[in-house]
Every structure is written in structure tokens, then in C-alpha cells.
Amino acid sequence: MEGDLAYIGAGLAGMGTGIAALGVGNVAANFLAGALRNPSAAASQTATLFIGIAFAEALGIFSFLVALLLMFAV
Amino acid sequence: MGKLVFYVALALVVVSGVLFAPEHAGLAIHPMDQFTVEALFGGAHVAWYTPTNVTLWMFLAIGAIFVLLVLGSANRGIVPSRAQSVAELAYGFIYKMVEDVAGKDAVKFFPYIMTLFMFIVTANFLGLIPMSFTTTSHFAVTGVLAVIVFVAITVTGFVLHGAKFLGLFWVSSAPLALRPVLALIEVISYFVRPVSLCIRLAGNIMAGHAVLKVFAGFAGALGFASFLPIFAISAFYALEVLVAFIQAYVFTILTCVYLKDALHPSH
Numbered sequence: 197m198e199g200d201l202a203y204i205g206a207g208l209a210g211m212g213t214g215i216a217a218l219g220v221g222n223v224a225a226n227f228l229a230g231a232l233r234n235p236s237a238a239a240s241q242t243a244t245l246f247i248g249i250a251f252a253e254a255l256g257i258f259s260f261l262v263a264l265l266l267m268f269a270v
Numbered sequence: 271m272g273k274l275v276f277y278v279a280l281a282l283v284v285v286s287g288v289l290f291a292p293e294h295a296g297l298a299i300h301p302m303d304q305f306t307v308e309a310l311f312g313g314a315h316v317a318w319y320t321p322t323n324v325t326l327w328m329f330l331a332i333g334a335i336f337v338l339l340v341l342g343s344a345n346r347g348i349v350p351s352r353a354q355s356v357a358e359l360a361y362g363f364i365y366k367m368v369e370d371v372a373g374k375d376a377v378k379f380f381p382y383i384m385t386l387f388m389f390i391v392t393a394n395f396l397g398l399i400p401m402s403f404t405t406t407s408h409f410a411v412t413g414v415l416a417v418i419v420f421v422a423i424t425v426t427g428f429v430l431h432g433a434k435f436l437g438l439f440w441v442s443s444a445p446l447a448l449r450p451v452l453a454l455i456e457v458i459s460y461f462v463r464p465v466s467l468c469i470r471l472a473g474n475i476m477a478g479h480a481v482l483k484v485f486a487g488f489a490g491a492l493g494f495a496s497f498l499p500i501f502a503i504s505a506f507y508a509l510e511v512l513v514a515f516i517q518a519y520v521f522t523i524l525t526c527v528y529l530k531d532a533l534h535p536s537h
Contacts, residue, residue: 243371250520254466257473
């Protein structure tokens with residue numbers, strides 16, 4: 197029974213990766229919107245873009261890790 | 271000519287998929303098996319000094335970097351050879367990143383950041399070779415890299431600024447009542463940095479490789495249509511090449527951001 201609950205928890209944690217995808221998409225979409233308005237400033241901001249994506253993505257990876265732990269370690 | 275080769279390869283894939291379809295359908299491989307650490311020269315016990323496949327692929331990564339950077343630029347041609355121009359591109363790319371993100375006075379840390387980037391990107395790319403082992407997919411490997419970054423940057427901050435480095439946690443632009451709360455949050459976020467550096471890299475690489483192996487495992491379940499997953503695998507492989515580079519880039523650029531905090535801690 198406990199193992200089954202762990203699988204349910206892993207599935208719930210898997211939702212977190214999808215929600216992090218929303219965040220990454222949000223960062224990229226806003227970057228593109230800004231870049232199209234002022235294309236000359238876009239190239240200097242790609243580093244910021246990647247940092248933003250990395251921070252948004254990290255939390256999704258955390259929930260992926262929780263899912264993995266529930267699947268294989270609990 | 272190229273088209274012909276492509277069609278012949280495609281036909282070979284389809285025919286071999288039909289010919290060698292397994293008798294009983296089922297997932298042929300477990301997606302996590304590829305990450306098993308094994309002793310190179312036999313023996314089940316793995317101690318901290320045992321040469322394992324991790325050791326082997328790390329040394330291969332170092333060898334590849336040596337060939338690219340040292341041997342590639344040994345001729346120092348005015349007109350660079352292909353290896354030399356790749357080496358110069360990598361050097362210039364990282365140098366510019368350190369200068370832009372961490373500032374001009376961070377350039378003395380450039381050798382360390384260059385080493386970090388080259389090791390991670392080479393280990394990621396070597397891991398994409400079929401049947402190879404991805405060292406950066408292990409939390410132990412990326413954890414050591416992240417902890418070294420964390421310790422080095424904290425020590426740098428304290429050596430350069432002494433107790434003033436703690437001003438990083440004391441947000442002086444915020445209202446006085448909020449500052450203790452913000453300080454707590456800043457301290458937590460400071461100590462989560464190595465964790466997130468470590469988990470971001472290893473998690474991304476491990477997830478990507480596990481996805482590739484999940485699709486490879488479908489081949490066993492599809493019977494004579496077992497050639498189908500190769501299309502998905504090719505698409506994901508291209509994505510993984512991109513991810514391998516971007517994650518190495520993100521690791522180093524975050525190191526530069528943290529380095530900037532250590533060099534200029536004023537909030």
C-alpha cells in the first residue's frame with residue numbers, strides 16, 4: 197500500500213515539471229516580445245534570458261528529482 | 271548521393287527492425303540501467319579508489335580537451351586550422367562571458383571558469399556517443415563541481431571583503447522592518463545555490479538520457495514495427511545535443527553571476 201502511494205506521489209510531483217514548463221515558456225515568450233520591440237538590445241540580453249530560464253527550470257527539475265526519489269528510493 | 275545513402279539507411283533500419291523483432295513483446299531495457307557505476311576491471315565492490323567507468327569517461331573528457339586546446343593550438347597558424355579555430359572560439363566565448371557577466375576584475379578567475387565549462391561540455395558531448403557513459407548525469411560528479419564553486423566563491427568573498435561580505439545578506443535598500451526577513455531568505459537562497467547548480471545539470475542530463483532509453487525500450491514492445499522509435503530517438507538526440515551545450519553554458523554563467531556577488535557584495 198505504501199509503495200502504491202509513493203507512485204501516486206511521483207505522479208503528482210511529475211505535474212511540477214509541467215508547471216515549470218509554463219514558467220520557462222513565460223520567460224522565453226516575454227523575451228521574444230521585448231526583443232521584437234527593440235531588436236538592437238536583444239543580443240545583449242541573451243545571457244539574462246538563459247539565467248532566467250535556468251532559474252525557472254531548476255524548480256521543475258527539483259520536482260522531477262522528487263518523483264525519481266519516490267519511484268526508486270522510497 | 272546523400273539522399274541515396276539516407277534511403278538505404280532507412281530501408282536497412284526498417285528491414286532489420288522487421289527481421290529481428292523480438293518474440294515476446296516487452297520493454298527490452300530499463301531506462302536507468304545506463305547510469306550504473308561499474309568497476310572497470312571486474313569485481314562487484316566499488317570503493318572510493320576503484321577505477322570505474324566514471325573514471326574512464328572523465329579521463330576521456332580530459333584527454334579530448336587536451337587534444338582540442340593544447341594540440342589544436344600547437345601550430346599557432348596565422349590562418350587557423352579547424353581545431354585551432356574551434357579552440358579559439360571556445361576561448362573567446364568564455365572570456366567574453368566572464369567579462370560581460372562578472373566584470374573586468376573577474377578575469378583573473380577566467381582559467382577556472384574555462385576549465386569548468388570545457389569539462390562539463392565535453393563530458394556532456396561524450397555522453398551522447400552511443401554506448402558511452404555520461405559522467406555529468408551523476409549527482410556525485412556535479413555535486414563536487416558545485417560544492418567547489420560554492421566554497422571557492424565564498425572564500426573569495428571573505429578574503430576580499432572580510433566581514434563586509436555578509437552585507438550580501440543585509441538588503442540595505444529595503445525598509446528596516448523587512449530586513450531580517452529578507453536576510454533569512456537571502457541566506458537560504460545562498461545555501462541553495464550549490465544544490466540547484468548540482469541538480470540542474472545532473473537532472474537535465476539524466477532526464478534526457480532516460481527519455482532516449484525509454485524510447486529505445488519501446489522497440490522491444492512494438493514487434494515488427496520496432497523501427498518506429500528511431501525517429502523519436504533522432505529528434506530527441508538533436509534536442510539533447512542542444513541541452514548538453516546549454517546546461518554547460520548555464521552552469522558557467524551562474525558561476526559568473528555568483529562570482530560577481532563575491533567581488534561586489536554591496537546590495
